[in-house]
Amino acid sequence: MLKEMDLHLAANSSRLDQWRATIKKHGEMIAALLGGVLTLAGYVVSEITDTNVWYIYLVAYLIGGYYQISTGIKDTIKNRELNVELLMGLAAIGAACISHWLEGAVLIFIFALSGALETYSMAKSSRAISSLMDLQPETARLIINNQEQQIAVGQLQPGDVIHVKPGERIPADSRIILGETTIDESSMTGESVPVLKKIDDLIMAGTVNIDGNLHAEVTRKNEDSMFSKIIELVQTAQTEKAPSQLFIERFEKIYVKIVIALTVLMLFLPHYLFGWSWSDTIYRAMVMLVVASPCALVASTMPAVLSAVANGARKGILIKGGVHLEQLAGLKALAFDKTGTLTRGKPEVDWALNVSGFADREFYAAVAAIENNASHPLGEALVAYSQKVTKASPLESENVKVKPGFGVSGEVDGRLYTIGKAELFDEKTMQQFMNTYERELPRNHTLVYVAVDQKMAGAFALKDQIRDSSVAAIKTLHQYGIQTIMLTGDNEKTARAIQQETGVSAYIANCLPENKVQAIKQLAEKYGAVGMVGDGINDTPALAQSSVGIAMGGGNDAALATADIILMKNDLQRIADAVRLSKRMNRIIKMNMAFALSMIAFLMAVNLLQFISMPLGVIGHEGSTILVILNGLRMLRG
Structure with a gap:
């Protein structure tokens, strides 16, 4: 019985945690929609009963505007600067003061809904960047004494050997020591074509092993891996602001003060200049407070910037x-x-000359046998060329000696091969060779010469491709x-x-x-x-x-x-x-800013002409905000 009660309590606790998580994640949207439902209910009740149901609208104010207005008050206290959220709150209070409860409630609803949509849009572009963080496995299969054990990726050390099965993501930057496979590196490089990886090839954390069983030696700690560096860059990108955004934030502080000053003037001047009633004057001042707020201008940059960064990361x-x-x-x-x-950073043989009297296969294989014992990039290029031509492994060499900066010498099948710069050879012998083959030797290449038993036998022309x-x-x-x-x-x-x-x-x-x-x-x-x-x-x-x-x-x-x-x-x-x-991001930002400023100017003008009501002003103002956000999110597309 007690066990069943414990299970029942645990189930209820789990549902309560899920409910809290949902409220935390979607609370802003839920509050905005609930405020809208209350506003609609107030309108229906007032139409049916023909009574003033201001108390329903007041509840709509409190619930619908909670997130936005409370945020505005906190930011104002913290930064000692007026902000857009506070302007909307003042406009709603002003509407209520002249008994325009419905208009104020509509203002709160649309403003709150717009804020919730903006939060959702910003979260979407942020998630597009941060989704990279889900690409790395949390555990890895560590091989110790031919036995596998699961350990946290953070515990892997350079030198550890891990097992990666087909279809799994690579848990750490590592080098293949057993097996071969194709790797999907699209998450890291953006390249959609899988790459063939063999023994001694490097593989990156976060990429996908498609079809092979691999044993790989870890080359870097988790925090030093390329994947971890990418995550660090992502987090930096989300916090660093573009110049246009910094400008708008500075402009907003000044602009909000100007809007407040204009609103104060609107509370009095039209009554005396145009003979408006006090009710109309205050109403128009509140509408002006709404339509002149720079919500769309403020939202014109960040969604576009974050979306562009996410697009680039993909x-x-x-x-x-x-x-x-x-x-x-x-x-x-x-x-x-x-x-x-x-x-490419690696020289390759672009041209070769064999005048040794030996067959190409024999000559190039002997050169590769000597160079295979040296570590110079030019030597590696000669070995690669020999393997390409002969399609065979290098021969055995003896008495290989390296002369740093000049070349290398050694014996193959009892013959002495000398390979290197012109300075490595006898000047008279070199001059005769150059006179004979000067027209054949390519220009703008690095030349490597070969002598067999002190007699010039050939040359290679190498070039960084x-x-x-x-x-x-x-x-x-x-x-x-x-x-x-x-x-x-x-x-x-x-x-x-x-x-x-x-x-x-x-x-x-x-x-x-x-x-x-x-x-x-x-x-x-x-x-x-x-x-x-x-x-x-x-x-x-x-x-x-x-x-x-x-x-x-x-x-x-x-x-x-x-x-x-x-x-x-x-x-x-x-x-x-x-x-x-x-260039596309900058074009969208400029488009957004021009549209936002034009919309503000238009709404202010029609308000002065008394052609627009508060609900329509709110729709125009918040609609333009949503439009610039959606326009910025176009950058998420490929």
């Missing part, structure tokens, strides 16, 4: 606040670091009137060749990392607002110096921390998308 464009997105639209020039930004997205992105930016400038440490000749290939407007050659900040300052003097796009730690000072710093998502952590906008996928076309998003 496309893999992380924006640290509306201020940066708004500034992006005003850029006149954009500077690009070359390596890793305009280019231009990203596929660079040319299209540069072209789009030019269409937006943005000049593009490449910053590179290459010489004038090489820089000019890359300019022709990418289509950038200009370049600054021989630009060492320590000179990038000075280059940004010079560009700012010439163009005004200048942005910077980079990915390396040496780009961070320039990113900080620029009007808007944009970092490539695959770049260094310091660059990601310094930048204002982060491209989660290394795709420069996302920069053009961000500019388009920024």
Whole structure:
């Protein structure tokens, strides 16, 4: 019996908690609708009985206006500044004082309903951003001594081995050590096409393992993961205000005082100037208080800004606040670091020459055997090229010796291979080789030479390849009137060749990392607002110096921390998308502000001409507020 009573009490307690949660979540809307029902009831009763039911309207005032008016009073006391909510409360009280209870109740209802809809709209755009937080699992399968155990994601440490099953989200930034799969990275990069991942490939927390069983080694703590950094950026974006919003907030404080002053004048002047009755004069003053309030103006920016930030996040464009997105639209020039930004950052063999007398398969395999023991990026490119040509693993090599800055040597099948810069070889032998093959050697490339048993045997021309997205992105930016400038440490000749290939407007050659900040300052003097796009730690000072710093998502952590906008996928076309998003957001904000001010002017004019009643004034005023909110929420669409 006691057990049944406990279960019954627990069930009632659970229902009570659910009811409280519902009231807390939807209380503002419930109060507004209840106020509307009471207003309607008061109107029906007064029409049927032909009596003054002011007490019903008073209850409608108290319930319907509770959230908005109490918020206005608290903010006024806290900030010592008048606000829109207080103006509406004063207008309703004024209407009641001249026995226009119905109009006052309608004002409260529509104002409260508009406020509840605005709260809902703002919450919707905030949820669109914050939904990222639901993408990370709370637990992970930790493997210890071939046994699995569930632990909280926050307890994972670098070096831990985790098991990720098909269909599950990756719980931590990690490296695959067993298995292969396709990963859905759309939540992080905005790229809808799944990516094939194999052993030694890195996988990110929050992405989805589609079809493979994986064992992966954790590479970062939960708080240091890219996912956690994204959440931090999201929270920053929600609190940081755009310049247009800050301007409106400053303007609102002054404007509200002006409205109060005009209302005080309206309480007296029309009676003496136009011979209006005191009742009409006070009524018109209350209508003016309603229609002149800047609700629509105040709501013209924030929904649009939050929606734009959410839209960008879905496309893999992380924006640290509306201020940066708004500034992006005003850029006149954009500077690009070359390596890793305009280019892929990894040299590739563009051309090869084999005059060794050996078959290509044998020659390239021997070169790869030597370079496989070195760690230089050029050597990695030669190994990759050899594997592509021979489609076989490198041969065994012996006595490999690295000469830092120059090259490497070693033996394969008893023959001595020397691979490296021209300075590594005998000057006379090198000169004869150059004279023979000068016309064949590509220009604007990095050249690596090969000798077999001290005799020149071939050469490789390597080049850092231009990203596929660079040319299209540069072209789009030019269409937006943005000049593009490449910053590179290459010489004038090489820089000019890359300019022709990418289509950038200009370049600054021989630009060492320590000179990038000075280059940004010079560009700012010439163009005004200048942005910077980079990915390396040496780009961070320039990113900080620029009007808007944009970092490539695959770049260094310091660059990601310094930048204002982060491209989660290394795709420069996302920069053009961000500019388009920024310009569209600014256009919607300007449209909202123009509409709000025009509507206020129109309603004030028709009120002075006595063409509008308080309910119609309220509908016009609050309707315009809802319209600018909905217009701002258009930014949520793709």
